[in-house]
Amino acid sequence: MPNLPEPQAFYVAVPLYEKFKLNNINYGDLLRIHFFQGPLDAYCPDCGRESVFSGLRELPSAIPKINNSVSVSPKSLEELLEHEMVMISEDGRTYSTVNLKEYALADKTIINRFVCSRDASHHFDFVLKNQNGLFQKIGQWPSIADLQKNDIKKYQKILGPEKSAEFTKAIGLSAHGIGIGSFVYLRRIFEDLIESAHKEASQEQGWSDETFYKSRMDEKILLLKDYLPSFLVENRVIYSILSIAVHGLTEQQCLENFEPVKLAIEIILDEKIEKQLKEEKESVARKALSAIKSQFSGR
Ligand SMILES: [Zn+2]
Numbered sequence: 001m002p003n004l005p006e007p008q009a010f011y012v013a014v015p016l017y018e019k020f021k022l023n024n025i026n027y028g029d030l031l032r033i034h035f036f037q038g039p040l041d042a043y044c045p046d047c048g049r050e051s052v053f054s055g056l057r058e059l060p061s062a063i064p065k066i067n068n069s070v071s072v073s074p075k076s077l078e079e080l081l082e083h084e085m086v087m088i089s090e091d092g093r094t095y096s097t098v099n100l101k102e103y104a105l106a107d108k109t110i111i112n113r114f115v116c117s118r119d120a121s122h123h124f125d126f127v128l129k130n131q132n133g134l135f136q137k138i139g140q141w142p143s144i145a146d147l148q149k150n151d152i153k154k155y156q157k158i159l160g161p162e163k164s165a166e167f168t169k170a171i172g173l174s175a176h177g178i179g180i181g182s183f184v185y186l187r188r189i190f191e192d193l194i195e196s197a198h199k200e201a202s203q204e205q206g207w208s209d210e211t212f213y214k215s216r217m218d219e220k221i222l223l224l225k226d227y228l229p230s231f232l233v234e235n236r237v238i239y240s241i242l243s244i245a246v247h248g249l250t251e252q253q254c255l256e257n258f259e260p261v262k263l264a265i266e267i268i269l270d271e272k273i274e275k276q277l278k279e280e281k282e283s284v285a286r287k288a289l290s291a292i293k294s295q296f297s298g299r
Contacts, residue, residue: 007036017177144175179254197227229271
C-alpha cells in the first residue's frame with residue numbers, strides 16, 4: 001500500500017476508496033490531511049476557473065502536559081503535533097482528554113468543507129474514513145471528474161470527440177474506485193495515438209505495413225519514432241504497464257498507478273499540442289513572408 005500523500009494531492013487527485021495503511025509513524029501525516037486548512041488549489045466549477053480554497057475544520061485543544069487540566073488552542077497543526085494529549089468533545093458540552101496519536105488513528109468518519117476564496121458560497125465537501133487501521137476518502141463533491149474538467153478541455157481538440165469522451169470516462173472511473181476499467185480506456189487512447197502515427201507513416205515511401213503488423217508494440221513505437229512525441233518513444237514501457245494493468249493488476253494496484261500513467265499520457269498530448277501550435281505558427285509566418293517577398297519582387 002502507498003504512503004499517505006500530501007494533503008493537496010489527497011483531496012484533488014486521490015480516487016475514492018483508495019486505501020492507505022495507518023500506523024504509529026504516519027499519524028502526523030494523517031492529521032495533516034484531517035485538518036488541512038489550505039491553501040487548496042483547484043478548479044472551481046462555480047467560478048469556471050482555477051481558484052484557491054481554504055479548509056474550515058478547527059483544530060482540537062491541546063493539553064501542554066499530562067495531568068494538566070488547562071488546555072491551549074494551537075495555531076497550526078504543526079503546533080498541535082508538539083503535544084501529546086488533546087481535549088475533544090463529541091457533543092460540544094462534555095470534554096474528554098485523549099492521547100493525540102490514539103485520537104488520530106481511532107475509527108471515525110470526518111466531513112471536511114473547503115470554501116472558495118473568491119466566493120464563500122462556492123464549496124467542496126469531502127468525507128474521510130478511518131476504519132480498522134485503514135484510511136480512505138469515501139465521498140467528495142464536486143467529483144474528481146468535475147475538478148479535472150479544465151484539464152480535459154485542454155485535450156479535447158487534440159483527442160477528438162470520441163477519445164476525449166473516453167479520457168473523461170477513464171478519469172471518472174478511477175475517481176469512483178474502478179481501477180481496471182479506467183486502464184482499459186487509457187490503453188485505448190494510447191493505441192489511438194499509435195494508430196494515428198501509423199496512418200501518417202504509411203503515406204511515406206518505403207514504409208512496410210507487413211513489418212509493422214508483425215512487430216510487438218515496443219518495436220512498432222520504434223518504427224514510428226519520427227511520427228510520435230519523443231516522450232512516448234522514450235517511455236514506451238507505458239504500453240506494457242497498461243497491458244499488465246488490464247490483465248494482471250488488482251483494482252487497488254490500478255488505482256494507485258492511475259495518476260502517474262495518466263500524467264505520462266498528458267505529457268504525450270502536451271507535446272502533440274505544442275507541435276501543432278508550432279506548425280500553425282510556421283505556416284502563418286511562411287505565408288506572410290512569401291507575401292512580403294512578392295511585394296518586393298519587382299524591385
Ligand atoms: Zn469559486
